[in-house]
Amino acid sequence: MTIRWALLGPGRHADRFVVPQMKRAGDTELIAVMSRDRTRGEAFAQKHEIASVYTSLAEVLRDRHVDAIYDATPDGLHVQHAIASAAAGKHALIEKPLAMSVRECVDAIVACRTRGVKLGVVFNQRHEAVHQEARRMILQGEIGEVKLVYVQIPLRLTMPRPASPTTNWRADPKMRYGGIALSIGDHAHDTLAYLIGQQIEEVSIFTDASRDDPPNDQVCGMVLKLSKGTIGYAAASFATPFARRPFEIHGTIGTLIIENSFAYLTGAGEDPTPSLILVNETGAAARRFAASECFRLEVEQFNRAINGQGEPTTPAHEGLRILAVGEALYNAMRTNRVARVAEFLPKEL
Numbered sequence: 001m002t003i004r005w006a007l008l009g010p011g012r013h014a015d016r017f018v019v020p021q022m023k024r025a026g027d028t029e030l031i032a033v034m035s036r037d038r039t040r041g042e043a044f045a046q047k048h049e050i051a052s053v054y055t056s057l058a059e060v061l062r063d064r065h066v067d068a069i070y071d072a073t074p075d076g077l078h079v080q081h082a083i084a085s086a087a088a089g090k091h092a093l094i095e096k097p098l099a100m101s102v103r104e105c106v107d108a109i110v111a112c113r114t115r116g117v118k119l120g121v122v123f124n125q126r127h128e129a130v131h132q133e134a135r136r137m138i139l140q141g142e143i144g145e146v147k148l149v150y151v152q153i154p155l156r157l158t159m160p161r162p163a164s165p166t167t168n169w170r171a172d173p174k175m176r177y178g179g180i181a182l183s184i185g186d187h188a189h190d191t192l193a194y195l196i197g198q199q200i201e202e203v204s205i206f207t208d209a210s211r212d213d214p215p216n217d218q219v220c221g222m223v224l225k226l227s228k229g230t231i232g233y234a235a236a237s238f239a240t241p242f243a244r245r246p247f248e249i250h251g252t253i254g255t256l257i258i259e260n261s262f263a264y265l266t267g268a269g270e271d272p273t274p275s276l277i278l279v280n281e282t283g284a285a286a287r288r289f290a291a292s293e294c295f296r297l298e299v300e301q302f303n304r305a306i307n308g309q310g311e312p313t314t315p316a317h318e319g320l321r322i323l324a325v326g327e328a329l330y331n332a333m334r335t336n337r338v339a340r341v342a343e344f345l346p347k348e349l
């Protein structure tokens with residue numbers, strides 16, 4: 001069955017990546033867009049050939065043709081949109097982060113479960129072909145027991161420009177989910193855990209934050225202990241525009257090196273294509289991969305989940321765990337101690 005979607009938040013991310021790829025997705029019709037400003041919504045709808053423009057969520061949810069919403073609004077609105085969508089019987093695929101806290105994420109999960117609608121969060125990098133292949137090799141034991149993993153994600157932006165909360169939601173702690181450790185570090189630690197098929201259990205972190213409430217970290221390094229004993233190091237940065245994105249996964253009989261994945265962070269196409277190098281006793285073998293249309297793949301998997309075939313790529317309970325890792329990281333930052341993720345997970349789910 002074709003799924004009919006409404007986009008909330010026709011901003012930069014939606015315009016550059018999400019919507020062009022949604023338009024190419026199978027079994028997908030993007031039939032509506034919601035903007036707070038009708039003129040802006042109409043311009044976006046015209047550019048991307050979207051039939052309906054709404055200026056409030058209530059109007060979107062009254063449209064009985066809409067099956068699912070894709071939420072690309074600021075972080076602080078995600079949970080209320082998921083809960084309202086569930087109440088209207090619509091499925092919700094939410095840009096990361098799923099919520100601003102574990103506590104409010106639980107409310108969204110309960111609302112969606114109660115109404116029997118799907119709730120997923122977009123951790124798009126999981127779809128990259130090079131990541132999928134590395135994960136397959138690791139899970140099939142091709143590098144043996146994984147002992148050590150290193151993932152680094154710098155944004156190629158220079159330092160974010162000074163902004164005020166009234167002109168830029170990213171400067172408003174009620175709208176923006178954390179500094180670098182949460183807003184880009186979540187991509188780094190989620191990729192690390194996803195690649196090796198383990199869960200993060202303990203965390204410690206160092207950052208350059210000069211304030212801790214709310215933290216204003218621009219550079220962070222996290223040391224992670226995973227469920228099968230692997231040690232992970234995940235780094236993220238806004239302040240090092242020339243840094244690369246090397247990932248290294250070291251096992252007892254081989255090493256995998258991934259370069260140039262997360263191509264969309266730089267505006268895919270400017271970089272060499274992603275590569276995967278396997279190093280073992282026979283030498284080093286490199287393969288190149290095309291950059292993947294991660295948002296198209298994300299939407300297609302969500303459609304399948306709605307149609308009863310599997311689950312969203314990152315289902316809500318995994319989005320919740322990623323938030324718990326974030327809360328553990330900020331606890332570790334504030335206390336200068338190791339934090340256990342289990343202590344930040346809700347008891348009731």
Ligand SMILES: NC(=O)c1ccc[n+]([C@@H]2O[C@H](COP(=O)([O-])OP(=O)(O)OC[C@H]3O[C@@H](n4cnc5c(N)ncnc54)[C@H](OP(=O)(O)O)[C@@H]3O)[C@@H](O)[C@H]2O)c1
Binds near residue numbers: 010074097169
């Ligand atoms: N998966 C990823 O790698 C990735 C990458 C980038 C962004 N994101 C996520 O995507 C979401 C959007 O990011 P973005 O970079 O596209 O932001 P953006 O350019 O600021 O777009 C957000 C849009 O949301 C709408 N909006 C609704 N209420 C708003 C409010 N109170 N304040 C500001 N805008 C409001 C605005 O459209 P109208 O003014 O027309 O209503 C705005 O254009 C965020 O949650 C971000 O974390 C994820």
